[in-house]
Every structure is written in structure tokens, then in C-alpha cells.
Amino acid sequence: MTDRSLSRRDLFRLGMVAGPAAFAVSCGWQGGPLVPKLQALSLFNDWVGEKILLREGRLAPVYPVSKRTPSNLFPSYALTNPRPEPPAGWALNVGGLVRKPTVLTLEMVQALPQITYTVKHHCVEGWSAIATWTGARLSAVINMVEPKPEAKYLRFDTFDHNYYNGWDLKSAMHPQTILAYSFNGGPLGPAHGGPLRVYAPIKLGYKLTKYLTALTFTSERPGGYWEDQGYPWLGGV
Amino acid sequence: MTDDAQPAPEKTPEPRPEPVAETPPAVAPAAAAPAVQPEARPAPAPVPEPASAPAVPVSPSPVRGGGEADARERGPGGEGPAKRPLVKRHHGIVRITHWLNAVLLLGMIGSGLQIYGAFPHFGPRGGPYLPNPWDGKQFPVSVRLGGWLAGGLNWHFALAWPFVVGGLAYLLYLVTSGEWRSLLFRPRDIPRAIQMQLYYLRLRREHPPQGKHNALQKGAYSFIIFLAIISVLTGFAIYKPAQLSWLTALFGGYEMTRYWHFWSVWIFIAFSIVHVLLVFLVDPASLRAMITGWYRGRFPSHD
Numbered sequence: 116m117t118d119r120s121l122s123r124r125d126l127f128r129l130g131m132v133a134g135p136a137a138f139a140v141s142c143g144w145q146g147g148p149l150v151p152k153l154q155a156l157s158l159f160n161d162w163v164g165e166k167i168l169l170r171e172g173r174l175a176p177v178y179p180v181s182k183r184t185p186s187n188l189f190p191s192y193a194l195t196n197p198r199p200e201p202p203a204g205w206a207l208n209v210g211g212l213v214r215k216p217t218v219l220t221l222e223m224v225q226a227l228p229q230i231t232y233t234v235k236h237h238c239v240e241g242w243s244a245i246a247t248w249t250g251a252r253l254s255a256v257i258n259m260v261e262p263k264p265e266a267k268y269l270r271f272d273t274f275d276h277n278y279y280n281g282w283d284l285k286s287a288m289h290p291q292t293i294l295a296y297s298f299n300g301g302p303l304g305p306a307h308g309g310p311l312r313v314y315a316p317i318k319l320g321y322k323l324t325k326y327l328t329a330l331t332f333t334s335e336r337p338g339g340y341w342e343d344q345g346y347p348w349l350g351g352v
Numbered sequence: 353m354t355d356d357a358q359p360a361p362e363k364t365p366e367p368r369p370e371p372v373a374e375t376p377p378a379v380a381p382a383a384a385a386p387a388v389q390p391e392a393r394p395a396p397a398p399v400p401e402p403a404s405a406p407a408v409p410v411s412p413s414p415v416r417g418g419g420e421a422d423a424r425e426r427g428p429g430g431e432g433p434a435k436r437p438l439v440k441r442h443h444g445i446v447r448i449t450h451w452l453n454a455v456l457l458l459g460m461i462g463s464g465l466q467i468y469g470a471f472p473h474f475g476p477r478g479g480p481y482l483p484n485p486w487d488g489k490q491f492p493v494s495v496r497l498g499g500w501l502a503g504g505l506n507w508h509f510a511l512a513w514p515f516v517v518g519g520l521a522y523l524l525y526l527v528t529s530g531e532w533r534s535l536l537f538r539p540r541d542i543p544r545a546i547q548m549q550l551y552y553l554r555l556r557r558e559h560p561p562q563g564k565h566n567a568l569q570k571g572a573y574s575f576i577i578f579l580a581i582i583s584v585l586t587g588f589a590i591y592k593p594a595q596l597s598w599l600t601a602l603f604g605g606y607e608m609t610r611y612w613h614f615w616s617v618w619i620f621i622a623f624s625i626v627h628v629l630l631v632f633l634v635d636p637a638s639l640r641a642m643i644t645g646w647y648r649g650r651f652p653s654h655d
């Protein structure tokens with residue numbers, strides 16, 4: 116029986132391929148020695164996200180206020196529990212590879228041209244929620260401090276335990292990237308990163324660093340609290 | 353893994369190079385000849401498969417008993433297995449991408465189910481959530497890949513590229529080779545599909561004439577290509593819902609797009625189960641064809 120014996124042999128060959136694949140899928144395997152390779156590949160995805168998909172003029176959709184997620188249903192994550200409180204005399208340090216480092220009080224940020232938008236927040240977990248944010252364009256602050264040519268990245272530091280984060284300058288200069296001080300028309304409270312956080316509808320939630328204390332321009336790519344554990348670095352949406 | 357490098361691993365006498373099935377008029381005997389040609393060339397080489405002894409006329413599929421099965425076993429041409437020609441059936445690109453997809457889909461589904469667990473609902477935060485039998489549930493660890501959300505994401509995004517590149521290579525091959533003609537389900541296939549379905553339901557005795565694939569197969573394969581395209585597009589749309597907001601809007605917004613992406617998984621799984629079942633129930637010889645490219649089975653004709 117030609118066909119049947121061939122099938123048996125072919126089944127064996129099939130097993131040679133399917134066996135390892137099935138093993139890989141089983142038991143919630145992380146990837147073992149492949150994990151670093153996967154993360155290296157993730158850098159390629161970052162490159163595609165930043166160099167190809169991200170465009171200064173390509174704006175994320177905005178929504179009417181009526182589409183907003185009720186404020187109490189808008190999730191808020193922080194490492195510190197209870198919510199971190201800003202240190203006395205809080206101010207934002209802006210420095211690193213810049214010509215004019217500066218320290219900004221909340222009033223100084225609020226004195227910058229203000230923009231308000233209602234946009235969709237995408238969490239890496241898969242949920243989304245819509246809220247209204249008000250703040251100053253991050254690009255205004257960047258232009259104010261005049262980054263040196265070797266500055267390629269922006270590091271955000273916080274008073275929320277050891278949470279920190281790194282951004283590419285292109286995303287930081289995007290017209291919808293703001294230093295936000297207002298959530299849904301009210302002040303930015305401790306739940307959503309007050310007194311000042313970075314916000315943008317072009318990045319995942321874990322990139323939208325809350326409880327800011329410092330912006331530092333660097334030539335080396337900063338990591339990030341979640342990124343160091345394996346999450347995609349760019350986190351662009 | 354080029355096609356020419358593949359010797360015909362047979363020593364059975366050369367079958368007549370005429371098409372066995374009564375095929376659409378497009379297939380003249382001359383046109384069919386090249387398909388059988390390669391077998392004529394090689395001398396009886398050492399046979400790699402010891403089991404492929406000179407074929408005895410035994411029916412290749414499990415006998416279901418009864419006289420009715422007899423007609424079914426003989427195939428569309430009414431030929432016995434011993435006289436079946438060995439034909440080249442699948443190009444190397446088709447075979448590579450087929451098995452690549454089998455492995456990639458397994459990994460993409462495993463990592464996708466891992467990702468799903470981070471927010472096992474469909475709909476905006478706070479609901480209402482779209483109907484979903486798995487709402488609020490986690491899939492068992494045994495079917496997940498990546499171990500945690502970041503691991504699942506990295507696997508998913510890494511496997512997505514070969515899936516896309518392989519798919520494009522396959523589509524390019526389909527178009528440039530003209531192979532799409534034997535695969536694409538077109539309106540004229542509707543009555544043929546009905547006849548084929550009647551045959552499977554045993555409401556029609558004779559196997560309807562067919563080319564390389566019957567009309568139901570054409571429908572299934574055209575649909576699964578369509579589904580793959582949808583799954584890739586919805587995948588990109590939820591990967592970059594702001595940069596590709598036009599694409600996300602096309603599928604009804606972020607939450608709906610994520611929903612379609614999830615359902616494509618279950619259609620893939622259902623398709624794969626039926627696909628494998630039919631290979632063994634209807635045409636076991638096609639398994640060999642998808643591995644080596646060579647086919648000696650019931651449906652040797654080409655479109």
C-alpha cells in the first residue's frame with residue numbers, strides 16, 4: 116500500500132517539525148535562550164515604529180468629550196502604594212545634553228502655550244480608555260533648553276519608587292506629546308501622575324511617565340522600568 | 353529545496369501521460385504532459401522509501417465497506433491506484449510557506465492567547481464588553497507561549513514578520529505562476545461547490561469532475577488566504593492604532609479590531625482541524641505532495 120506507508124513516513128517527518136513547535140508552545144514557555152534574540156528583534160520593530168510609522172504630521176484621532184471614559188473607571192497604575200505624593204518644593208529638572216539646562220516650576224509649565232485634547236489611551240494589556248488632557252507641548256520645553264546635536268534620547272525620572280523611562284526625541288517632539296497637568300478638566304491628581312506627567316496618544320500607557328521629577332537628554336538609549344524587564348522599548352501606537 | 357533537484361522516487365512503470373480526470377477543457381493532454389514528464393527522466397534510482405514497493409492495486413484510503421465505497425475509492429477517473437500517475441503538485445515555495453505557516457500559526461496563537469490574558473475582554477474600559485465565551489478567563493498555561501505579557505508580545509511580534517513575509521512570497525508566487533487560477537474561488541465555482549457538497553452528503557453518486565482542487569477546496573483555500581490577510585491587517589491595526597488609525601477605523605475601531613483579530617484565531621483553528629481531517633479521510637496522498645511536492649493520488653489532474 117504505497118500511499119499509506121508513505122503517509123506514515125511523512126507523518127514522521129511532520130512530527131520532526133511539529134514536535135519542537137508543540138513543545139515550544141506548551142507549558143507557557145518564555146523562550147529560554149531565545150529571549151535575548153526576541154528582544155533584539157524587538158529593536159527592529161522599534162525602528163519600524165519610529166522611522167516608518169511615526170510622522171510629525173500624523174496625528175492620533177481625537178474624540179468628543181461625550182466619548183470619555185468615566186473618570187473613576189480610568190485605570191491608574193503606580194509602583195508606590197498608597198499613591199506617591201510630590202516632594203515639598205516640587206520642580207522639574209531639565210538637563211543633560213542641552214545648552215540651557217533649567218528648572219521648571221508647575222506655574223512655569225502652565226504659563227507655556229496650553230493645548231487640550233480628548234484622546235484614546237492604549238494600555239499594553241489591551242484595554243483602552245478615553246480622557247481629556249491639558250498641558251504644554253513637550254517640544255516647547257525641548258526648544259527652550261536647546262539640546263546639543265549628540266542628544267538623541269530623553270530620559271524621564273519620577274518620584275514613584277524607581278520608575279523611569281526613555282523616549283526617542285522624534286516622539287518627544289510630536290505635536291501631541293505634552294507635559295500634562297490636567298485630567299478631564301480638573302487638576303492632575305495623585306492617581307494620574309500629578310503634578311506633572313508626560314502624555315501622548317502615540318505611545319502605550321507605560322511610556323506616559325507619571326510623577327515626573329526630571330527630563331534628561333542623553334546620547335545613549337535609556338532603558339525603563341518595564342522595558343528593562345522585556346517590554347518593547349518604543350511602545351508606539 | 354528546488355524542484356528540479358527532486359528525483360521521482362519511483363520505479364513503477366511509466367503511466368500514460370494523459371490526464372486521468374475529465375478535466376475542464378483547458379487541460380489538453382499536451383498541457384498535462386509536462387506535469388508527468390519528470391518521472392520519465394530518472395533511471396530507476398535506489399528508492400529512498402523501502403515501503404514504496406511496486407504498488408499492488410489496493411485502495412489507498414480506509415475502506416468503508418459496502419459497494420458504494422467502491423465507486424468512491426476509484427476516484428474521479430475510475431482508475432485503480434496502481435495506474436495513478438506521479439505528478440508534480442506543489443512548488444517549493446508553496447511547501448515551504450505551508451509548513452512555515454503551520455509552525456508560525458502555532459506560535460502566534462500560543463503567544464496571542466498569552467497576550468489575551470492581560471485584559472480578557474473586548475470593549476472599552478468599564479464595558480460594555482462584546483460577547484465572548486472566554487470573557488474574563490485565562491487560557492491554560494499549556495497552550496500559552498511567552499510566560500508573561502512581555503514574553504508573549506515579543507514572541508508575537510517576532511513571529512509576525514516571517515508570517516507576513518512568507519504570506520507575501522506565497523501570494524507573489526500564486527500571481528506570477530498563474531497558480532491562482534486553480535485556487536481562487538470564483539462565481540462559476542458556486543454550482544460546482546454545490547455538486548461537490550451533494551457528493552459528500554452522498555446525494556450524488558459520481559465524484560464531480562475537478563481540476564487540481566475541487567470547488568469546495570477552492571472555497572476553503574481562498575477563504576483561508578482571505579482570513580490570513582484579515583488577521584495580519586487587524587494585527588497591524590491594533591499594534592499601531594494611532595499611526596494606522598485609518599486601518600483601525602476600517603475594522604470598526606480599536607476594540608472591534610481586537611475582537612476580529614481574536615476571532616480569526618478560532619477560525620484558523622477550526623480550519624486547521626478540518627483541513628487535517630480531510631487530508632487523512634479524503635486524500636492521504638496529498639500529505640506527501642505537500643512535503644515532497646510529488647503526488648500519486650486520486651486527483652492528479654491540473655487546472
